Amino acid sequence: MERKQTSTVNLGDVGVGGDNPVRVQSMCNTDTRDVFETVSQINRLADAGCEMVRLAVPDEKAAAVLADIREQSSxxxxxxxxxxxxxxxxxxxxxxxxxxxNPGNIGDEQKVDTVVRAAMGYGTPIRIGVNGGSLEKDLLRQFGGPTPEAMVESGLRHIAMLEKRGFHDIKISLKTSSVLNTIKAYRLMSEKVDYPLHIGITEAGTLVRGAVKSAVGLGILLYEGIGDTLRVSLTHDPVAEIGVAYEILRSLGLRERGPEIISCPTCGRTEIALIELAEKVEEALRGVEEVFTVAVMGCVVNGPGEAKEADIGIAGGRDLGIIFRKGEVVRKVKGNDNLLPEFMQEINRFLEERRQ
Structure with missing residues (x-):
C-alpha cells in the first residue's frame, strides 16, 4: 500500500493528512446540552483510543455550554x-x-465570510461534509440522483467557496450508506484534490452489519491509499466504533493499538464454554494499550500448535487447560472455573516482564 500524499491540517496537536497516521474519530450521541453526559462519553471515547470527537450543535442552548465541554475534554x-x-x-x-x-447551507455570502474569517483567525480547520441524503436539488436533477459524481460536484462547490476566500485548511468527507457509491466518490475526489479525506460509510447499521459494511468500504479505500481519518458509524455505543476502526487499521498493517485476540470458531472437539471465555478475555483486556497477540483456543490437542505465533494463549479441554507462550506450554490449569483468573494472572506477569 502507498498512501496518497495529502496536505496537513492540525486539530489542536493532532495532525491529519500528510505523513500523519490515519486518525480515528467518532461522534457523541448524547444531548450536547447535557455537559456531564457529553464529557463522560468524550472521555470514554478517548480512553478507547479516539483521537478527535465530533459534537452536534443544534441550537443556542447547546452552543452556550461548549466552552464547559471543551475545558473538561481530553x-x-x-x-x-x-x-x-x-x-x-x-x-x-x-x-x-x-x-x-457545508458553507452553502449556513447563510448568505456575508455569513460565510464571517465564519471563514473567524476560522482563519483561530487557525481552525473546516471539514466539508457531503452526504448523499442531502445533496443540492439542482445536482440531483443534473446527475439523476445522489450519484458519486453528484457528491463530488457538491464537494467541489463548497471547496471553491472556501478557496476563493483564501481558506485552505480543509478536510473533505463524501458519505453515503452505499458502500460501492462511497468508494467511487472518494476515488473521484482523490483524483481531483490533495486535501485530507475523512472516510466513512454513513448510516451503516447496527453493530455487525455496520462493522461489516465499514470494514469492506473503508478497507478497500485504505488499501488503495485513500483516507487520512475515519469513522466507523454504528447504531450502537460510539465507543464500539473505536475498536472496529482499529481492527480495520490493524488488518491492513496501518496502525496497532492494544492486543490482537485470536480465537478458534469452535467445533465438535470443544469441551469448554469457549465463546464466553474469549469474550471475557477481550473485555478484561479492553483498556490495555500494549500491542501483543493473545490466543484463546478450544482444543488442548491442536490449540498451542495452531496458535504458536501468539505471544500468550490458553487452550481448554475437559476440566483442564494449558497456558502457553509462543506455542510452548508454561503451565496447566485444573478446573474450567479457574481458566479465566489463572490466564489473566499469566497475562499480567507477561505484561510486567515486557514493561521492565
Whole structure:
C-alpha cells in the first residue's frame, strides 16, 4: 500500500493528512446540552483510543455550554453545524479545534465570510461534509440522483467557496450508506484534490452489519491509499466504533493499538464454554494499550500448535487447560472455573516482564 500524499491540517496537536497516521474519530450521541453526559462519553471515547470527537450543535442552548465541554475534554473537538452560522462562531469562541459545515447551507455570502474569517483567525480547520441524503436539488436533477459524481460536484462547490476566500485548511468527507457509491466518490475526489479525506460509510447499521459494511468500504479505500481519518458509524455505543476502526487499521498493517485476540470458531472437539471465555478475555483486556497477540483456543490437542505465533494463549479441554507462550506450554490449569483468573494472572506477569 502507498498512501496518497495529502496536505496537513492540525486539530489542536493532532495532525491529519500528510505523513500523519490515519486518525480515528467518532461522534457523541448524547444531548450536547447535557455537559456531564457529553464529557463522560468524550472521555470514554478517548480512553478507547479516539483521537478527535465530533459534537452536534443544534441550537443556542447547546452552543452556550461548549466552552464547559471543551475545558473538561481530553481530545480535540469538532462542532457539527448546520444552517445557523452563529453556532459556528460560538464553537470557535469556545475553543473547538474543528468545524464540520457545508458553507452553502449556513447563510448568505456575508455569513460565510464571517465564519471563514473567524476560522482563519483561530487557525481552525473546516471539514466539508457531503452526504448523499442531502445533496443540492439542482445536482440531483443534473446527475439523476445522489450519484458519486453528484457528491463530488457538491464537494467541489463548497471547496471553491472556501478557496476563493483564501481558506485552505480543509478536510473533505463524501458519505453515503452505499458502500460501492462511497468508494467511487472518494476515488473521484482523490483524483481531483490533495486535501485530507475523512472516510466513512454513513448510516451503516447496527453493530455487525455496520462493522461489516465499514470494514469492506473503508478497507478497500485504505488499501488503495485513500483516507487520512475515519469513522466507523454504528447504531450502537460510539465507543464500539473505536475498536472496529482499529481492527480495520490493524488488518491492513496501518496502525496497532492494544492486543490482537485470536480465537478458534469452535467445533465438535470443544469441551469448554469457549465463546464466553474469549469474550471475557477481550473485555478484561479492553483498556490495555500494549500491542501483543493473545490466543484463546478450544482444543488442548491442536490449540498451542495452531496458535504458536501468539505471544500468550490458553487452550481448554475437559476440566483442564494449558497456558502457553509462543506455542510452548508454561503451565496447566485444573478446573474450567479457574481458566479465566489463572490466564489473566499469566497475562499480567507477561505484561510486567515486557514493561521492565
Amino acid at each position: 481530545v480535540p473537538l469538532i462542532a457539527d453545524i448546520h444552517f445557523d452560522y452563529r453556532l459556528a462562531l460560538a464553537a470557535l469562541e469556545a475553543g473547538f479545534e474543528g468545524l464540520r459545515i
